Amino acid sequence: MSPWLAAAETEELLQVLLLVVLGAVACLGLGAATLVIRIILPRPAAALDRSLARLGTGRLFLMGVLPLVGAGLLARGVELARHDLLSAAYLLLVAIPLVLAWTGGFLAGLMHIGTKVRRADSDASPLARAALGGLVMGLALTSWIVPPLGLLVSLLLSAWFVGIGLGALIKRRSPTENES
C-alpha cells in the first residue's frame, strides 16, 4: 500500500470517527435539552407522562398516524396551490399544533425510551435516562442508511410522539373521564 493511499484512508477514517463523535454528542445534548425543558415545564411534562402511561402503544400510534399523513397531504396541496392565505392557515391551524404535539410527545417519549432500555434493577438518574434515550433515538435514526427502514422507523416514532401529545391534550380537556 502506497503512503498516499494510506494517508487518504486514514483521513477518511478520521472523518468518519469525527462524525460519529459529533453525532453522539448531539444525541446526548438532545437528551439533556429534553430534560431541561421537562424541568422548566413540569406540569405539561407530567400530563404527557400520564398520557403515555394511560394509552397503549398501539392506541398512541393510531392516534398520531392519521393526522400526520393528513398534514403531509395538506402540505403537498398547499405547496401546489401557491396561495398565501392557504399557506398561513395551514401554518397556524395544522403545522404549528402538530409540531407542538410532536414536541410534547418527544419530551415524554425520549425519557420513556431511556427508562425502558436501562436495566430493570438500575436506579439511573433522570439525566442518565435522558441521555440514554437521546443516544438510542439517534442510533435508531441511523436506519436511514436503508431508506425504507428509516422511513418506517421515523413514521412510527413521529406517529407515537404525535399520539402522546394529542393524548395529553385530550385528557386535560376532559378531566372527568376514566379516572379511577
Add this chain to the structure above:
Amino acid sequence: MPHHDLPPDVPTDGGGPPSGRFPGDPELEALLREQTLHALPLALVSQILDEVLPVAPTRPLVVLGRVAAAVVVFFASWFAVSGEAPALADGIPQARVVAALPDSLPQAAAVPNAWTPPVVASGAPQAAPFLLAGLLLFVAGLLGAWWLASRAPARSTR
C-alpha cells in the same frame, strides 16, 4: 360494451396500415375510448363493493367504514383514470393508463381527432385532491384520536 364483443377489424382501402378498430370513423373511436375510460372505475367500484360489503352487516360503524373506503377508492380511481383531476394521477401517469387499455381499442396516436388527455394549466386543480384528502384525513385523525383517548382504560395495561 366488453371489448371482446366488438366487431372484427374493418379492412382498409389499401391506403396504409390499419389504424385501429374503426379506422374510418374517428368519432366512434373517440366515443368508445371515452366510454371505456369511464367504465373502468365503475366496474372497479362494483367489484370492491361486492368484496367488502358483508351480506348481513352487524355493526353500523363497520359498514360505514367500508362504504367510506369504497367511496374513497371510487373517487381515486375516477380521478386517476378519467383525468378530470390529474394531480392524483401523478403516481399513475395517464399515458400508462391509456397504454394499458386492451389492444383491441384504437390507438390514439394513429387516429385523427382522437381523445387526448386534458392539459391542466394552473396548479389549483392539481392541489384540490391533496387538500381534500389531507383535510379529510387530518380531521378524521383528530376525531379518531379523541375517540380513542376518551375510551382508553383508566389504568395502563403495560
